[in-house]
Amino acid sequence: RHKFWESQPVGQFKDLGDSSLPEGPIEAPTPLSEVRQEPYNLPSMYEWVTCDIDSDEMCTEVYKLLANNYVEDDENMFRFNYSKEFLHWALRPPGYFKSWHIGVRVKNSKKLVAFITGVPARIRVRDDVVNMAEVNFLCVHKKLRSKRLAPVMIKEVTRRVHLENIWQAAYTAGIVIPTPITSCQYWHRSLNPKKLIEVGFSRLGARMTMSRTIKLYKLPESTVTPGFRKMELRDVPAVTRLLRNYLSQFVVAPDFSEHDAEHWLLPTEGVVDSYIVESSETHEITDFCSFYTLPSSILGNQNHSTLKAAYSYYNISTKTSLLQLMNDALIVAKQKDFDVFNALEVMHNESFLKELKFGPGDGSLHYYLYNYRIRKTLNPSELGLVLL
Ligand code: NHW
Ligand code: EN5
Structure with a gap:
């Protein structure tokens, strides 16, 4: 075969x-x-x-x-x-x-x-x-x-x-070849439901009108977590510590140095966005969330040519609940005019997907290692790795 x-x-x-x-x-x-x-x-x-x-x-x-x-x-x-x-x-x-x-x-x-x-x-x-x-x-x-x-x-x-x-x-890869270490479903959170429906990315639910759908996915104008701000260069050491500590619990995860974290996580306009929560008392960085920008061309639609998609990257919660942190990520993605926020069921993502109104997609992503055997297939929640 x-x-x-x-x-x-x-x-x-x-x-x-x-x-x-x-x-x-x-x-x-x-x-x-x-x-x-x-x-x-x-x-x-x-x-x-x-x-x-x-x-x-x-x-x-x-x-x-x-x-x-x-x-x-x-x-x-x-x-x-x-x-x-x-x-x-x-x-x-x-x-x-x-x-x-x-x-x-x-x-x-x-x-x-x-x-x-x-x-x-x-x-x-x-x-x-x-x-x-x-x-x-x-x-x-x-x-x-x-x-x-x-x-x-x-x-x-x-x-x-x-x-x-x-x-x-x-x-x-989106296909199955010998042999996945784990397989994850994609989940999608509508930010601009009207456009998503118009281009066939999603469908109007049963017994739903367009105006009810728009209301269902409505988000606050601004983020709610005190101390939530964009990551800066000076945050690299603290973010690296937070990330290394967080990723240590997963079976497979990157081992990020400060140089790696600076490259992969420091905000780059139109490419990667990262936010931190800084404690007002101690100035400690307690939480982190990030997403990368990957638009898709819409093939053969009269009115729209690109779908602006944000992909969940690395997220860490220690003081703010992951639910509230990711809700703030959705709010900033909406402010930045993304149409949809995508996530895989890796790390602790399962804990917020349903509550934040993500729905399962029709695609899945299979993870592979070359020349390294794993004893048994992992659960997606045991995986601490997001590739681009
Ligand atoms: S996954 C995205 C891959 N790209 C696309 O899907 C783009 C659209 N498709 C294409 O361009 C992310 C073609 O269909 C491609 C296949 C080029 C995919 N991974 O030339 P043939 C990545 O980039 C196997 C691995 O006739 P084609 C990850 C297939 O199973 N293998 O097919 C890339 C079959 O082998 P089999 C894939 O359609 C990881 C053979 O290719 C594959 O004209 C690469 C058929 O070849 C895929 N996505 O071209 C592996 N798609 O045994 C890295 C097909 O089944 C491994 N195949 O007969 C590690 C290397 C480094 C090791 C270092 C120590
Ligand atoms: C290498 N880094 O299939 C990656 N995407 O679900 C390569 N579906 O966007 C491998 N088919 O479900 C990538 N809408 C493998 C993925 C390839 C791309 C892919 C899927 C992932 C996708 C969308 C559109 C489907 C269009 C018809 C999808 C449903 C969204 C809906 C929103 C409202 C709540 C319920 C779900």
């Missing part, structure tokens, strides 16, 4: 439930001198290119490939539209390798037709902090699908990751 994935060091479906297999790396690292020195072979019309995301021209090419060919929902009504600023942020974290931003061009026309990326991350699995690659943005032009190009892209990124002496990876 999965000719390629059955040949890779990943958990196999036949081994699900075999508790005799040890947790940890599936294959031992090989000496670097034994890592293939030459890129994998592509069909002769194509060539590899290392993408310099810092070059505005290159970034635009990648942006367009993804905007036209990346992930769609199951009914092909929406397609992710990652912005150039977002790609710049996502692909240049501390210690990133330019060689992990891999494109494929047609030799003759130089047209970019495929892409895959990795970025370095330290990911903890129980007590084991592992240097990994986070692999994302795998994309093959619509006209070149089903030609087994994806396995070549994956082998090439694997080779380049190995050259940096890294032997594990983490990735997510």
Whole structure:
């Protein structure tokens, strides 16, 4: 069934439930001198290119490939539209390798037709902090699908990751392949229900009118938590401490340094938003919430071309209830004109989804590790990792 994935060091479906297999790396690292020195072979019309995301021209090419060919929902009504600023942020974290931003061009026309990326991350699995690659943005032009190009892209990124002496990876996908460490449902909170209904993102409920629906999803004009404010550079040490402490309870979670937290969490206009709650007495930072901006193109609607979506990122409550904190996140997302706020049922998210009027989506997200076996499938609430 999965000719390629059955040949890779990943958990196999036949081994699900075999508790005799040890947790940890599936294959031992090989000496670097034994890592293939030459890129994998592509069909002769194509060539590899290392993408310099810092070059505005290159970034635009990648942006367009993804905007036209990346992930769609199951009914092909929406397609992710990652912005150039977002790609710049996502692909240049501390210690990133330019060689992990891999494109494929047609030799003759130089047209970019495929892409895959990795970025370095330290990911903890129980007590084991592992240097990994986070692999994302795998994309093959619509006209070149089903030609087994994806396995070549994956082998090439694997080779380049190995050259940096890294032997594990983490990735997510909307499809099931061997073998998810956990599978999560997407949940959606309407902020602009009228538009969502107009574009077919959601439907008017049974026995509901448009005006009742608008009223149902109405939010206060301003946030309610005292001391709730945007995160600033000076907050990085305290936010990192709060986050490290919070994430330590999950089975799989990133191991963030202050540099990582600064990169991934400090607000970047139109890309990532983070808020903290600062105690008026002690000036301690007690709570944190964040979301990233990922619009989708609306395919074939006369009146609307983009859906503005916020995606829940990392949230931590110690003094403010998670319910109130996330309600404030919804309020700021509404102020910033987002149409919908999306979240996965990871970490403690389940505790607020229903109460804050999120509804289950028709998509799910499966999480994977490459060359690292987990004893048994995790519950989404045991996962402390959000990928972009
Ligand atoms: S998930 C989003 C992936 N992208 C999209 O869905 C965009 C739209 N679709 C496409 O562009 C986030 C194409 O359909 C793609 C497949 C390119 C997806 N992950 O070339 P063929 C990520 O980016 C397997 C993994 O004929 P295609 C995460 C498939 O199961 N494998 O298909 C990326 C089959 O293998 P099998 C996927 O439709 C993680 C083979 O590819 C996959 O023309 C990558 C078919 O290839 C997916 N999303 O192109 C893994 N989709 O064994 C990283 C299909 O079943 C692993 N396939 O026969 C770690 C690497 C680093 C390790 C370091 C130590
Ligand atoms: C790599 N980082 O299917 C990610 N989205 O539910 C790659 N559905 O938006 C993998 N189909 O349910 C990504 N509205 C996998 C996800 C791919 C995209 C995807 C789903 C997630 C989605 C929407 C629109 C469905 C349109 C028809 C959906 C219902 C919302 C409703 C709001 C009111 C309360 C009930 C729910």
